Amino acid sequence: MSREAPLGVFDSGVGGLSVLAHLRRTLPGEDFLYLADTAHVPIGARPDEEIRDLTARAVAALHERGAKGVVVACNTASAFSLTHLRERYGTGDEPFPIIGLVPAVKPAVAATESGVVGVLATPGTLRGSLLQDVIRQWAEPAGVRVLTVVSADLVPLVEAGRAASDEAREVLREVLTPLRDAGADQLVLGCTHYPFLAGSIRAEFGDTFALVDSGAAVARHTRNVLCGSGLLREGERGGSVTYLVTGDPERARPVITTLVGEGGQNTRVTQVTT
Structure with a gap:
């Protein structure tokens, strides 16, 4: 080659x-x-x-x-x-x-000040073993709490060119509010579509989360x-x-x-x- x-x-x-x-x-x-x-x-x-x-x-x-x-x-x-x-x-x-x-749990665990890390995942990523493996490897020994949330709606919105739409912001508000309320200060973007939602996340949550991707x-x-x-x-x-x-x-x-x-x-x- x-x-x-x-x-x-x-x-x-x-x-x-x-x-x-x-x-x-x-x-x-x-x-x-x-x-x-x-x-x-x-x-x-x-x-x-x-x-x-x-x-x-x-x-x-x-x-x-x-x-x-x-x-x-x-x-x-x-x-x-x-x-x-x-x-x-x-x-x-x-x-x-x-x-x-590999989901970017390691850098999120290293950076968290609150001790709570959120992961925004897809159904497939949440179902697979890789995410749980990295949580066990990096978060559990550090005593960091990792909370996962999932949405099946966000990927189709990005695919349709609607990452900045009101609908995308509404979905994000629904799925991420529990992470904010739990004190998460790091948000692992567990899908390559999700960095394109950064503007919408910022619009809804300001600087609540540091956004971390791979x-x-x-x-x-x-x-x-x-x-x-x-x-x-x-x-x-x-x-x-x-x-x-x-x-x-x-x-x-x-x-x-x-x-x-x-x-x-x-x-x-x-x-x-x-």
Whole structure:
């Protein structure tokens, strides 16, 4: 696998664009293939085996298109699929790194002053074992109380380009008020869609919570993995991004354009089959 090949990034929808932004800043010489499985989003309420199958199909599609590795920029997909993916792609003669997300409980625990950390999760992330594993590893030994809340409504709102809508703020007010009342001062954003809700969270709760997500950490880790595998493409040339979706590209294009902050003519979205 050549270091000149692009790096794949996968999410069930457009949420992984929040991770892609960190990757582009940390890895300015890399080209990226971003694949959003918009035909099946949201995946959090789907059966475990279906989540693994959809993720495996997406990673296979990126591999077939020449990606040199894949960042699974989805908390739910990471929770259910990383072990299976690494078993499948870790046995070849050439390295094909699979990099996933871990809920950012560790930095939230380190930063809390109140001793209470909130986690805003999706149904799938809450159901998986990864979140509970990191809570046991980092919060329990520190005596920090972790409170989890879940919403099935927020991801569809971000996918529809309505992260700043009154409806999004109403949902956030309903699900986050118990965390505020319990004294949480850190809010772990347990889905890559949720950083796009930061403005709405601030509008409702001000500085009540410090917002913590995994984007910057996974970008640093990705750089280290690529360097260790001999796959890092150095340079400051400003790598390109190819946007792929499994659903309607015309529906996805304006949302992607808004979230990445590029001009409409700069955002080409292509439909693919996984």
